[in-house]
Amino acid sequence: MELRKVGLKVTHPRLQILRLLEQTDRKHLTADEIYRLLNEQGDEIGLATVYRVLSQFEQACLVRKHMFDPGSGRALQACYELHDGEHHDHMVCVETGDVVEFVDPEIEERLHQIAKRHGFQIAEHSLVIYVKPRDRRAEG
Ligand SMILES: [Zn+2]
CATH class of the missing domain: 3.30.1490.190 (Ferric-uptake regulator, C-terminal dimerisarion domain)
Structure with missing residues (x-):
């Protein structure tokens, strides 16, 4: 998938987050998990940037955001996955x-x-x- 095709300029955080989503064997990730995985591989991208990029990706239909609600008073869990159509x-x-x-x-x-x-x-x-x-x- 290409960033320019969906009207987004190529920046380091965008590229790294897109690569991670394309390469991970877990398809559904929270922003926190994406943040942790990036940092584990040496990409120091802040959590606020991860959220910002994910919302840009969502608007560009590059990712889908799901609000899974496990119920029983547990917190809503926002998950992101690549939009494969x-x-x-x-x-x-x-x-x-x-x-x-x-x-x-x-x-x-x-x-x-x-x-x-x-x-x-x-x-x-x-x-x-x-x-x-x-x-x-x-x-x-
Ligand atoms: Zn899915």
């Missing part, structure tokens, strides 16, 4: 914070039907399932 939904573990992506054609079709039944068509949707680890003892 493909639709997917999320599962968030309320205990570990792990994020899993999924696409289910049957759910997509159902959502389409529900919107249609109410006289609409889907412009955009975002489905988040909050999960917890399976209690194996409870299984027969």
Whole structure:
């Protein structure tokens, strides 16, 4: 992905944050995590800059921001991921914070039907399932 293509000038922090998002094996990262990973690899980019760049990326549709709400009074967790243009939904573990992506054609079709039944068509949707680890003892 190129910064200039989306109308952003190439700066060191922008380039480093974009590279990190492209290369990380964890697709969904908080600003804090991005900040820590950059500093671990020797890039001294301030947290305020990380937030600023992420919001510029969001406006340029380079990244998507998700506000995952684990509930139970826990803080909302803003996560960022590269905008790959493909639709997917999320599962968030309320205990570990792990994020899993999924696409289910049957759910997509159902959502389409529900919107249609109410006289609409889907412009955009975002489905988040909050999960917890399976209690194996409870299984027969
Ligand atoms: Zn995702």
